[in-house]
Amino acid sequence: MSGERTARHDYADEIGAYFEGFGLPRIPGRILGWLLVCEPPHQSPEQLAEELGVSRGSVSMAMRMLQRNNAVERVTVPGSRRTHWRLRPGFWLDEAAEKAKQAREWIKQAERGLDVLADAPPESRRRLEEAKEMYTFLAEQYEHIETLWYEQRKK
Amino acid sequence: MSGERTARHDYADEIGAYFEGFGLPRIPGRILGWLLVCEPPHQSPEQLAEELGVSRGSVSMAMRMLQRNNAVERVTVPGSRRTHWRLRPGFWLDEAAEKAKQAREWIKQAERGLDVLADAPPESRRRLEEAKEMYTFLAEQYEHIETLWYEQRKK
DNA sequence: CCGTGATTTCAATATTTATTGAAAATTCTG
DNA sequence: CAGAATTTTCAATAAATATTGAAATCACGG
The missing domain is CATH 1.10.10.10 (Winged helix-like DNA-binding domain superfamily/Winged helix DNA-binding domain)
Structure with a gap:
């Protein structure tokens, strides 16, 4: 130094x-x-x-x-x-894609949980159904962000 | 146990x-x-x-x-x-708001960097300008996600 | 393909962080 | 408000992780 x-x-x-x-x-x-x-x-x-x-x-x-x-x-x-x-x-934009990937991982985790609770009552399964539903939504949103950037960019 | x-x-x-x-x-x-x-x-x-x-x-x-x-x-x-x-x-949805918060923190970091480079040539400042621009975009997108969920939910 | 300078590897060490468990504090209820 | 059950705190310890630095490897120019 x-x-x-x-x-x-x-x-x-x-x-x-x-x-x-x-x-x-x-x-x-x-x-x-x-x-x-x-x-x-x-x-x-x-x-x-x-x-x-x-x-x-x-x-x-x-x-x-x-x-x-x-x-x-x-x-x-x-x-x-x-x-x-x-x-x-352009690196900074990657984090959206990274979040999308993580959301898809959580969807899988939720699905595995639902398998474990296959025979459980609906009110027990609800937690995991909610998680799956929300991460499905989040994954879509995160996936869309990069595309949006380039569209908005063209103007 | x-x-x-x-x-x-x-x-x-x-x-x-x-x-x-x-x-x-x-x-x-x-x-x-x-x-x-x-x-x-x-x-x-x-x-x-x-x-x-x-x-x-x-x-x-x-x-x-x-x-x-x-x-x-x-x-x-x-x-x-x-x-x-x-x-x-509803916890899982919070992560979008959390990401928005982090993006706003990065905007501040970029701005502080631009202060440090106040007298530097434009091509040196470009890195930080790009970071600021992208995080501004990302923050907006992340902030919007929760709203979208509740709108889509109402249907 | 040899020699030199640049880079990476990895075992040793320093540092940080997670976890425990017993003592202290808190919170109920009778 | 006393007594008992429950929860939290925190110093000690265990476990994991970051960092170094010297030796090994790599890659280029002659």
Whole structure:
């Protein structure tokens, strides 16, 4: 960590703290925050380790996690043989699709519950029927959001 | 843990495992799962501790968490002086409102980032402008979902 | 295909978080 | 309001997870 500490570094730390609040590891959050404000908008693993004061190993782990979530993508920089990473444009919209996926998982969980309660009285089954009904509705709504964005975009 | 182990207990454990997959504590998940399939649909803390084989302290902690998330509510049972808990009907729909809240938080984070980049070139600011734009859209969509449900319901 | 620099892996460790259980507090009812 | 039953609190412990850093692997340019 050689360069001076700036408001950008603070910003990265705050996004890291925000991540922690959701039970997610702090370092990927700090990297995401840094990639939102760094200059240039793409960075090498070594730059990230240096600027954020974390080990290269941690950066490697974090990049893998961020990549799995489609938050970042590799970018080639002319004149450098190093990997560079930047935020994946459009990433933020993915969360709607992710929610749709989770809703569909809950529909399955509800259905499995209804199997368990196959012989139970209707008033016992109602809890799970309600859950299934609501998640079916939610899945539809979440699935629709991305499409809507691009339609609204065209104007 | 005296009564025999049934498919309902397995179901509770599976919901607990599902919770764990999201980095959430397992016991609240198991309780949620149990409350989806137990008979009757409301249970005392002691029943929960007994059926799931966890300490009363853990049940107390878990109920507090579930209550904070509006997942459960107290219910009075005639002839028993004990507290009883059941799933809060309609709970599943809340997640849309929760997502709306998170989206609004991200809008603020993006705005703070734009302050940090006040003097940065437009191409640097673009990342955050995109994030703000998308979360503004997402917040609107999420906010609309609950309303839609009740409209669609009336038919 | 060798050498060098960049990246990843993974065992060890530090840190955080979940869970227990006994003691304290609370809440009913008689 | 006393006494008993129920619930909550919280310090101790167990369990899980994040982070490091040195060694291994990889990938590129000569």
